[in-house]
Amino acid sequence: MARSKDKGSQEVNAGSMADIAFLLLIFFLVTTQIATNKGLTLLLPPKQEDDEPIEIKQQERNLFKIQINSADRLLVEEEPLEDVTQIREMVYDFVLNFGAPSDKKKGKAEVSDRDVYESLPGSMRGYINRNLGSSESSDGPGAAIISLKADRGSSYDIFISILDELNAAYNKIYGERVGLTDEEFRKLNRNDPRQKELYDRARSGIPKAISIAEPSTVGG
Amino acid sequence: MSKFKKKSESSQDIPTAALPDIIFMLLFFFMVTTVLRETELKVEQRIPRAEQLVKLEKKKLVTYLYVGAPKDKSLGTESRVQANDAFIGIDGIVNWVSQEKSKLSENERDQITISMKVDEETKMGIIVDIQTELREANARKIMYAAPTKAKDN
Numbered sequence: 001m002a003r004s005k006d007k008g009s010q011e012v013n014a015g016s017m018a019d020i021a022f023l024l025l026i027f028f029l030v031t032t033q034i035a036t037n038k039g040l041t042l043l044l045p046p047k048q049e050d051d052e053p054i055e056i057k058q059q060e061r062n063l064f065k066i067q068i069n070s071a072d073r074l075l076v077e078e079e080p081l082e083d084v085t086q087i088r089e090m091v092y093d094f095v096l097n098f099g100a101p102s103d104k105k106k107g108k109a110e111v112s113d114r115d116v117y118e119s120l121p122g123s124m125r126g127y128i129n130r131n132l133g134s135s136e137s138s139d140g141p142g143a144a145i146i147s148l149k150a151d152r153g154s155s156y157d158i159f160i161s162i163l164d165e166l167n168a169a170y171n172k173i174y175g176e177r178v179g180l181t182d183e184e185f186r187k188l189n190r191n192d193p194r195q196k197e198l199y200d201r202a203r204s205g206i207p208k209a210i211s212i213a214e215p216s217t218v219g220g
Numbered sequence: 221m222s223k224f225k226k227k228s229e230s231s232q233d234i235p236t237a238a239l240p241d242i243i244f245m246l247l248f249f250f251m252v253t254t255v256l257r258e259t260e261l262k263v264e265q266r267i268p269r270a271e272q273l274v275k276l277e278k279k280k281l282v283t284y285l286y287v288g289a290p291k292d293k294s295l296g297t298e299s300r301v302q303a304n305d306a307f308i309g310i311d312g313i314v315n316w317v318s319q320e321k322s323k324l325s326e327n328e329r330d331q332i333t334i335s336m337k338v339d340e341e342t343k344m345g346i347i348v349d350i351q352t353e354l355r356e357a358n359a360r361k362i363m364y365a366a367p368t369k370a371k372d373n
Contacts, residue, residue: 015234015236017236017239017240017243018234018236018239020243021239021242021243021246024243024246025246028250028254037275037276037279037282037335037365038273038274038275038276038365038366038367038368039270039273039274039276039335039363039364039365039366040270040272040273040274040363040364040366041274041333041361041362041363042362042363042364043360043361043362044351044354044355044360044361044362045355045360046355046358046360047355047356047358048355068344150344150348151344152343152344152345152348153343153344153345154343154344155340155341155342155343155344156268156338156339156340156341156342156343156344156347157268157340157341159344159347160268160270160364160366161268161270163270163364164270164271164272164369167272168271168272171272182272186272186273186274187275190277191277212348212351214348215344215345215348
């Protein structure tokens with residue numbers, strides 16, 4: 001009995017199809033990027049009305065000044081700084097200083113600095129009591145403002161690394177407040193009500209007050 | 221009497237009938253996950269990396285601005301702003317923002333996020349100008365797009 005000719009139809013040497021598949025896979029892995037929609041978020045201040053000059057005078061102590069000159073050198077609180085990663089710790093200490101926590105209710109959530117202090121976990125309060133509370137640094141998180149001033153000739157690279165450090169400091173504060181690491185806090189999905197509740201609780205009373213000041217045009 | 225073939229089958233024992241299916245699955249996977257580039261990038265884009273990255277919530281509410289030195293060297297080495305395939309000047313940003321806003325529904329308009337993809341060599345001067353224009357146009361939610369930086373420690 002002659003076999004039907006079905007066996008013949010597999011004449012295509014299909015052993016190399018696996019190789020083709022792998023080549024295509026590797027090609028795509030190398031060339032395309034799975035669309036990254038991640039980045040550092042920032043909320044700009046509202047439009048500057050010409051008839052309302054920025055009169056809000058902040059006390060020196062409530063303002064954490066970071067300046068970048070055109071050679072990408074940093075001046076943090078009037079002192080030169082070499083290592084950008086130290087900014088993280090400095091901002092953490094600055095925001096949580098509670099030098100003179102007020103009872104004035106501020107912001108949408110209507111919390112005062114003292115309420116914020118009460119809401120912090122014991123470990124944070126311990127740290128604040130031991131190391132912070134200086135009258136030369138910020139009065140409280142509601143009043144603390146970070147001012148970042150770049151020269152027009154500074155590079156974008158250093159700006160991003162500083163913004164990264166500022167966000168890191170805030171995320172560490174928010175995370176610690178609700179018992180998460182800064183990474184876990186960042187990954188909170190605001191569409192899930194429980195995670196949103198955590199997120200809101202962490203941020204209440206501590207606004208991310210990063211102000212990008214008008215740049216100077218003088219280099220150096 | 222059937223004669224048994226002495227010669228064994230050549231080594232095509234791997235059942236190869238499933239391979240086309242695998243290839244199609246891979247193809248569909250990539251069609252779904254990668255994004256066909258909608259706009260042709262006309263500027264250099266080596267974006268600096270950062271750690272504290274936040275994912276965008278709604279892809280629909282995002283519009284992109286690309287900043288960098290033009291790829292075409294005849295246009296100079298100064299950083300330019302590209303939006304939707306064409307270079308726009310700093311003064312064109314406000315109009316562009318209102319155009320993008322009009323593509324969204326009324327109540328979504330103030331949630332528009334501008335994602336900026338900026339080359340690392342760009343100077344801050346142009347960035348600050350863009351920020352000022354965005355404030356004018358009331359597009360206050362901005363995001364500096366960046367790939368992830370591996371944590372050193």
